[in-house]
Amino acid sequence: xxxxxxxxxxxxxxAIEGMKPWEIGFLLDEAAQWVxxxxxxxxxxxxxxxLTQINAFFENSTRTLLSFEIAGKRLGADxxxxxxxASSLKKGETLLDxxxxxxxxxxxxxxxxxEASGAVGLIAEKVDCPxxxxxxxxxxxxxxxxxxxxxxxxxKGRLExxxxxxxxxxxxxxxxxxxFHLLAAMGAEVRAVAPPTLMPAGVAALGAVPFTDMExxxxxxxxxxxxxxxxxxxxxxxxxxxxxxxxxxxxxVERLRAAKPDCLVMHPGPMNRGVEIDxxxxxxxxRSAISEQVEMGVAVRMACLDVLTRxxxxxxx
Amino acid sequence: xxxxxxxxxxxxxxxxxxxxxxxxxxRRIAALGTVDAGGAxxxxxxxxxxxxxxxxxxxxxxxxxxxxxxITGVLLMPDQSPVLDEPALVERAERLGKPQLWVxxxxxxxxxxxxxxxxxxxxxxxxxAVAVATGRAAIEDANVxxxxxxxxxxxxxVVVSHGENVALTAGAAATEGEAAMRxxxxxxxxxAEAIQIARDLRLAALAGARLHVACVTTAExxxxxxxxxxxxxxxxxxxxxxxxxxxxxxxxxYRSFAxxxxxxxxxxxxxxxxxxxxxxxxxxxxxxxxxxxxEEKRLPFAxxxxxxxxxxxxLPLALALVRDGVLDLPGLMRALSATAAxxxxxxxxxxxxxxxxxxxxxxxDAPWRIEADALPGKAGNTPFDGLPVQGRVLLTIKGGEVQR
Numbered sequence: 001x002x003x004x005x006x007x008x009x010x011x012x013x014x015a016i017e018g019m020k021p022w023e024i025g026f027l028l029d030e031a032a033q034w035v036x037x038x039x040x041x042x043x044x045x046x047x048x049x050x051l052t053q054i055n056a057f058f059e060n061s062t063r064t065l066l067s068f069e070i071a072g073k074r075l076g077a078d079x080x081x082x083x084x085x086a087s088s089l090k091k092g093e094t095l096l097d098x099x100x101x102x103x104x105x106x107x108x109x110x111x112x113x114x115e116a117s118g119a120v121g122l123i124a125e126k127v128d129c130p131x132x133x134x135x136x137x138x139x140x141x142x143x144x145x146x147x148x149x150x151x152x153x154x155x156k157g158r159l160e161x162x163x164x165x166x167x168x169x170x171x172x173x174x175x176x177x178x179x180f181h182l183l184a185a186m187g188a189e190v191r192a193v194a195p196p197t198l199m200p201a202g203v204a205a206l207g208a209v210p211f212t213d214m215e216x217x218x219x220x221x222x223x224x225x226x227x228x229x230x231x232x233x234x235x236x237x238x239x240x241x242x243x244x245x246x247x248x249x250x251x252x253v254e255r256l257r258a259a260k261p262d263c264l265v266m267h268p269g270p271m272n273r274g275v276e277i278d279x280x281x282x283x284x285x286x287r288s289a290i291s292e293q294v295e296m297g298v299a300v301r302m303a304c305l306d307v308l309t310r311x312x313x314x315x316x317x
Numbered sequence: 318x319x320x321x322x323x324x325x326x327x328x329x330x331x332x333x334x335x336x337x338x339x340x341x342x343x344r345r346i347a348a349l350g351t352v353d354a355g356g357a358x359x360x361x362x363x364x365x366x367x368x369x370x371x372x373x374x375x376x377x378x379x380x381x382x383x384x385x386x387x388i389t390g391v392l393l394m395p396d397q398s399p400v401l402d403e404p405a406l407v408e409r410a411e412r413l414g415k416p417q418l419w420v421x422x423x424x425x426x427x428x429x430x431x432x433x434x435x436x437x438x439x440x441x442x443x444x445x446a447v448a449v450a451t452g453r454a455a456i457e458d459a460n461v462x463x464x465x466x467x468x469x470x471x472x473x474x475v476v477v478s479h480g481e482n483v484a485l486t487a488g489a490a491a492t493e494g495e496a497a498m499r500x501x502x503x504x505x506x507x508x509a510e511a512i513q514i515a516r517d518l519r520l521a522a523l524a525g526a527r528l529h530v531a532c533v534t535t536a537e538x539x540x541x542x543x544x545x546x547x548x549x550x551x552x553x554x555x556x557x558x559x560x561x562x563x564x565x566x567x568x569x570x571y572r573s574f575a576x577x578x579x580x581x582x583x584x585x586x587x588x589x590x591x592x593x594x595x596x597x598x599x600x601x602x603x604x605x606x607x608x609x610x611x612e613e614k615r616l617p618f619a620x621x622x623x624x625x626x627x628x629x630x631x632l633p634l635a636l637a638l639v640r641d642g643v644l645d646l647p648g649l650m651r652a653l654s655a656t657a658a659x660x661x662x663x664x665x666x667x668x669x670x671x672x673x674x675x676x677x678x679x680x681x682d683a684p685w686r687i688e689a690d691a692l693p694g695k696a697g698n699t700p701f702d703g704l705p706v707q708g709r710v711l712l713t714i715k716g717g718e719v720q721r
Contacts, residue, residue, distance in 0.1 A: 017499070096615060116617030117501040118571030137617070138501030177501060201506070202495035 008307050012124045012131040015140040016181040024149070024182060031150050031296070031303035037074070038298055046076030051108035051309060053077040056098075057134070058084055059115040063269060063294065064134050064144075068111045071301035077108070095119065099126040109309050112136075117174075130308035138172050144268055145178035147300040149186065151293050152223055155264050160187035165218045165259070166208070167193040168227030168249065168276050169238075171200045175268045176227060180206035193217030195249060197238045214249050221259040225266040226251050229276045242275045252278045256287075264289050318343060321717060322354050323678065326362035330369050330668040331651030339367055341674040344717040349668060360719075362678060365711060368650045369666050370675035372657040373628060374531070374555060375606035376453075378413045378420055382606060382628040382694025384720045387677035387710040390665055391418060392657065394531075394605075395425035396452040402428050402436040404444035411445040417720045419675075421663050423450040423477055426465050432456045435465060438472055447661045450477035450531065453578060455513050457483040459520065466517075466524035475527040475553075475661060478517050480538060481579050485509035490619040492580045496565040503619055507582055511537035518545045518552065529660065530554040533599055534579045536589030543598040553660050555601035557627060558634035559700060560590055561643075567700055573614045573621035574689075575700040580623075594652070595643045601660070602638075602652040604631040608695040626699050629692050634701065636681055636708035646681070674717035683709035 007026040016024070037043055053072040057065050065081060072079040084098075099122075102110060109130045112120045117137030124131035135141040153159055164183050170176045170192050183190045184207030192199065192208040203210050211217030218224050229245060239245045256263065265281055265288045273279045282288055321341040328337050328349060340348040340357060370389025376396060383391060393410055395401035401410055402425035410422040424446035428434045430453075438449055449469050455478060456462040462478075469476045489505035491497035497504035514530055518541060521528040533539060533554045545552050559577055564584045567575040575581060582590075593599040607624030614621050635653060638644045644652065658666030665675045687704045689697035713720045 095617070114617070116619055118619075119617040121571060122615075122617060136501075137619070138503075140501070174501060177499075200498040201493040201504070202498040205495040205498065 012133075013142055013304055013308060014121050014124060014131065014133045016142045016145050016178045016185075017140065019181075019185065021185050021187075024146070024185060027146055027300070027303055027307065028150050028153060030307060031146065031300040032154075034299035034302040035296070038295065043074050044076060045074065047306060047313070048072065048075035048077035048309060051077045051312070052106070053079045053109050053111065053305065054082060054102055054105065054107045055079065055111045055134075056082045056084070056102060057113045058119075059113050059135070061113055061135070064113065067294070067297045068134060068301050071298050071305055074298070075302055075305055077305070095123065096126055099123040103127040103129075108312050109305060129312070132304055132308060135174050137174065138177070139174050140178045141174040142178050143297070143300050143304055144175050145182040146304070147293055147296040148179055148225065148266060148268070149182055150296045150300055151266065151289050152264065154296075155289060156222060159183065162188045162222040163191070163220055164188050164223040164225060165191040165193050165221040166225045166227065167214065167217060167251070169198045169229050170194040170203065170227065171198045172230060173227050177206065179225065180208045184208070191217050191221070195239055214255060215258045218255070218259045221263055223264045223266060224251060224256065224259055226277050228268065228270065229272055231272065231275070246275055250274070250276055250278060251281050253280050256281060263287060266290065266293060268293070318717065320347070320355070320357035321360065322352060322357040323360045323362050323367055324354070326365060326367035326678065328668055329366050329646050329650055331647055331655035331666065333647050339668065339676070341714070341717040344674055346668065346670055346672045346674050348670060360712070365678055365680045366646070367668070368677050368679070369654045369668060370677050370713065370715065371631065371653045372663060372665060373606065373631060374603035375628060376624065377606060377608060377695065378410075378418075379606060379608060379628060379694040380414055380418055382608070382626065382692065383414075383418055384713050385693040385710060386604070386628040386631050387679060387713050388628055388631070389418065389675035389677070389713065389715045390663055391420050392447065392661060393420050393422045394452055395423050395450050396430060400425045400430050401446070402430070402441070404437070404440045407441050407444040407446050416718075417715050419715075421447045421661065423448050425449075426451045426456065426476065427461065430454070432458060432461060435468060438468060438474060442472060442474060447663055448475040448477055448529070451479050453479060455479045455481055455483055455517075459516060462517065463520045463524060466521050466526035466528070470524050470526040475529050476521070477529045477531050480510045480514045480517070480530045480533060482509040482513045485512065490576060490580065491568055492565050492582050494565055494583055496568055500568065500571060500618070502568070507535045507586060508537065510535045510579060511541060514538050514541050518550065521552065522550055527551045532556055532579060532605060533593070534560045534582050534590065535586045539589050539593035539598055543593065543596070546598060553601065553656070554599045555603045556590060556594065556599050557603055557605050558631065558637075559625065559627070560587065561594065562634060562637060563587070563700060568618065571618040572700070573616065573618050574625060574698045574702065576618060576621050576623050577625060577700070578623035591638070591643050594638065600652060600656045602631070602635050602649075603657075604628045609698050614698050626692060626694065626697060629694060630687055630699060630701060630706070632679060632710060633685075633706040633708040637706070639681070640707070674714060676714040677710060678712040678714070679708060679710045681708050683707065685709055
């Protein structure tokens with residue numbers, strides 16, 4: 001049971017929405033401690049030894065799955081990966097049956113990715129252990145927002161007061177939603193920059209100021225966060241072509257001049273070079289934090305796994 | 318069959334209210350006012366409301382839920398399995414509820430409701446269809462819709478259309494807006510309704526057809542209907558208590574019981590819809606009873622089947638409109654019964670000598686709480702689970718017999 005002064009009083013990590021600034025700050029502080037461990041030759045801290053972590057990915061993912069696997073292993077957990085195509089497990093009772101099956105294996109923490117918004121929360125209701133949302137549909141991707149925030153905080157020293165422009169396919173992006181919640185809660189000025197067809201109605205309710213002009217949207221920004229354009233959506237239905245998209249919304253060296261000179265460039269990956277971002281920007285080690293984001297991802301996931309399993313480890317003693 | 322006297326009731330129908338007794342002889346209303354019991358069996362109404370049985374629109378025949386809801390006639394949507402596009406299927410559907418409940422099938426507008434070829438509307442009418450309907454989806458092809466309207470007009474059949482543009486709503490599970498955006502749900506703009514209603518109104522005017530919009534849910538939809546009626550067009554519309562009492566916020570937490578088709582709308586739409594009900598633009602209140610199994614609802618929101626059970630809760634939810642001053646009690650009974658009877662030419666809807674004894678006795682003040690698990694009938698999926706309501710059905714009388 002969570003005590004009243006528990007800095008993280010939640011059973012699961014399903015969303016950033018609703019989290020208090022000090023709760024977010026606590027997770028970031030915890031994660032910051034793991035960065036150094038990751039840079040040592042011997043990276044193990046075996047506090048999760050004996051615990052079973054299941055990574056259940058019902059939607060394809062390489063980097064997030066790898067990141068959670070490494071995080072779990074560095075903490076000494078027994079990590080099992082389940083990669084099941086969502087098509088075979090999405091319908092009917094199968095999703096809840098799968099949850100019950102996973103639960104019967106008596107895991108100590110389950111990491112879930114699913115293509116349907118809300119699916120991870122639905123599974124979390126059916127299992128006895130903490131559940132970590134690794135991305136559900138267009139809804140949230142909380143560890144991505146945390147790793148983005150940790151990256152920004154390390155580079156800029158703060159989150160409060162920064163101007164952060166999140167650019168690209170906002171409509172379909174869980175990364176954008178989690179980041180809007182987190183950055184607005186932490187006092188940053190957040191902008192949503194997208195073509196009108198990829199801008200969700202009502203985005204201002206998340207604390208983001210919408211822009212449909214790229215130059216205006218990134219003007220004076222401290223951070224420009226690019227989103228991946230899902231190429232399967234490039235069939236003329238949302239934007240006419242990748243060529244036109246790059247011309248109007250692609251992040252180039254010239255366009256980046258509108259932002260602050262020390263502007264940080266971020267991308268959750270994998271990148272479409274020449275579609276949403278130019279290689280010259282992506283590879284600019286002065287401004288691009290893209291590789292650092294990946295490194296912070298492991299630290300954030302170690303922190304989340306550690307924090308969520310603390311209660312169970314206490315019970316085990 | 319022994320005569321039945323209901324004594325000391327508030328007799329309410331679409332024309333008004335008075336206190337008195339009601340005598341039933343041979344399945345029909347034989348006398349109203351102060352009636353001598355004679356040899357009749359007597360039910361003491363003790364001041365409760367006696368009204369014409371509700372005539373509802375539903376996607377399923379669910380006898381237990383309808384009887385519990387005071388419903389004596391059901392306009393059955395053609396989206397059945399199989400689709401009501403063959404005379405024999407219409408005949409069978411019509412027999413489904415008897416004698417406790419009369420089912421009035423609506424013929425499928427097109428074969429298999431696929432939206433391309435007209436169904437045999439004249440034969441379906443002969444088989445007992447009271448109108449023709451496009452079912453859960455609109456007819457996408459405007460040319461097919463125009464031919465349908467013209468053909469139905471020739472037969473004198475009302476065309477019941479679904480007011481949502483197919484292309485705009487493809488893949489959507491919610492109305493575009495803050496709630497859908499927060500939850501990351503695929504959403505369609507509310508204007509999908511106005512676009513469809515506007516098209517169908519124009520085509521119906523061209524065809525000289527009688528149009529009924531199965532379920533209007535938006536401010537713009539109401540405004541279009543109001544203008545068409547003011548211009549003298551023969552058009553009617555219905556809605557359900559869901560859209561009058563809930564807005565898009567009800568889907569928060571991925572509550573799939575609140576996944577409906579059309580989806581729940583904004584607060585502005587909800588308020589405009591209430592005005593439309595108050596001024597008679599939306600003259601029918603129905604349940605569109607569409608119970609879904611737990612297997613169909615316990616899914617991620619966008620995968621869950623749309624629809625909700627509504628027959629058993631239609632009256633108590635609709636009574637909230639009386640308490641809120643949207644309608645008076647006779648106006649409510651008109652919306653629940655008389656309007657549908659007149660529009661679709663089915664018996665009932667009035668308390669008059671010679672009318673069928675299809676009646677509903679209810680206590681408009683009795684408080685209770687809607688509990689999904691305790692609802693009668695097929696499934697307990699209601700977005701109103703846990704809601705305290707006022708108004709309880711005491712008796713449903715069909716053809717002069719008390720139904721249980």
